[in-house]
Amino acid sequence: MKTKSSLDNEIISKSNKYKIKRISKAFPYSKNELLMRLYEVEFEGDRNELDKNVNSSSMYKRTISLPEEENIELYTPSDYMWYLPTESDPNGWLWHLKRIQADKAWDITKGTPNIKVAVIDTWFDITHPDLENKFIYNYDPYDSIEFGKVCGKNVHGTIVSSLVAAKTDGGGQLASVGFNTMMIGYKAWSGSYLQRAQHASLALGVDIITSSAGGWSCTSTTDTIEKVAVQEILDNGTIVVMPAGNGPTGTRCYKGRERAFKPLSPEYDDRIIMVTSSGIDDKHQYFEAGIDKTHSHFQEVDVCSPGYNIFGAMQTTDKYCNENTWPYYGSCTGTSFATPIVAGICALMKSIDPCLTPAKAQEIIKSTTDPILDANLFTGLIGTGRVNAYKAVKEVGTKYYYNDIISGNKTISAGYGFDFSNTSIGIASNIKLIARKEVTINKGFEVPLGSTLEIVFDETVVNSCEN
16 A cells, blocks of 8 residues: 555656646545545646546545635625514514524523634625624634635625624624624635535534535535545534525525535435525515525425524625625525524534534434424425524523422433522432532522432533543
8 A cells, every 4th residue: 555655756746747736635634544545636737637647546536626716696685774673573683583582592501602613604704893703713724714804705604604603792783593602714615615624623623513605516426535524523523504505596406306515415424404494484485576486495404494584794895895884784595594593503502511412413403493384385305393592402401400390319410510590309309410510509499308409520421522
C-alpha cells in the first residue's frame, strides 16, 4: 500500500501535465481509516486523463474544480415591522415563535452560549444588529474567509442564522428560538460542504449542524465515502438538521420522486432530522396568488416547521456597500427558513442535556409535534406534525424538572440537573435522587413527616456522554 508521501509524489510528478493547483487531505480531522486515505485535488487540466494516470487501486481520490459563489434560489422579501400584527394573526411577524410556543420553552431554558450551532451557508452579515456577537468567530474557521457586511454577497446565510439564534432580549429587533445559543458560520462552497461539516463536528465539537444553502447533490446513488463521513459526524454526537426542499416551484431534488439533498441525507443515516414547511394556518399546503407553491414532502421527512412567510434578518448594505435604511428585516419563505428553527429547538434541548444524542433528539422532536391540519393530503410524507419547542424541551426536562407530587418508594436519576420548584413529596414516601449537578430546592419546599429524601451526586454521570 502506498504511503501519503508516495501518493503525493505520484500526483505531483504529473502536476505540470495536468495543471494541478493543490493537493490536500479531504477529511483531515477524521479518525476513520477510509476517510483518512482520501485526498482532494484541485486542477485545471483534463479530469479523465488525470483519473486514468493516477493509480487509485490503493487510495480513493476525488478531483474537484471549485466554481464561484453558488447561484441559490432565495426568498421574496416583503413587509417588515416585525412587531406589528398581521391581518390574519394578532401574534404579529413573529407568529412562528408563538406557534411553536417558544416563550413557554424559554420559561424552562433560554439556552446557553456553551451550545454551538454550525451554519453552513452563503454569507453572514456579522454587523447586523441582531447578529453582532452571536458568532464565535468572525470568519469561516475551515479556510479563514472573513465575514462582514454583505456588499453584494448572498444574504441567505444572514437570514438562516437569524432564525437559529438572533439576539433575544437585548440589542437587536428580532427574537429567535435559540436565544442564548452561539453560532459558527461556514461559507458554503460546492464540493466542500461535507468537509466543513466534518470540521465543525470533529475539530470544533459543535452540538448541531444545519445547512440550507444550495449546491448540494441530488444523486440517487450511494457514495460510500460520503456515507462513512456522514455517519462519523452523527456518531460523534452532533445533531444534523436539514431542509427537505421547496417543491416543484422551487429548489428541490427529484429523481423519480422528491428526495433529500445529499450528502447530509437520511439516505446515508436516518438520524438526520429532515424538515419541511407549515404555514400560519398550521397547514402544509401553501398557495400564493392562486398558485400552489407547497414545499417538498416525501417519506424521509420527519417534521414540519413554520416556513411560509416568516420574519428574518436582511442585509444592512446594498451591493455597493452603501448603508441600507433601517429596518433590516423582511418576510421569507422556504424550507431554508423552517429548518434553522428546528436547529434552534435542538439547541435548547441540548442546553438541558448536553449528552442528548442525535437519535434521541430526533425521537423527541418527532414525538412532541402538534397536528398539521391538512395532513390527510400528505399521508406518510410530512412527518409527525409541526414542531413544538415547549413540548420538546419539556420532554427532555422531564427527568430534570418536577412540578407535581412525587411519592412512593422511588429512585430518580436526574441526569444533568434537578429543580424542585413547585414540587412536593407525598406522605410516607422514600425518594432517592441521583443527580448530576444543580439541585434547586425552593424556600417553601418541605419533606412531610414520615417521608425521606436522599440526594446523591454521581460524578461518573457528570463526565459521561455515551452516544
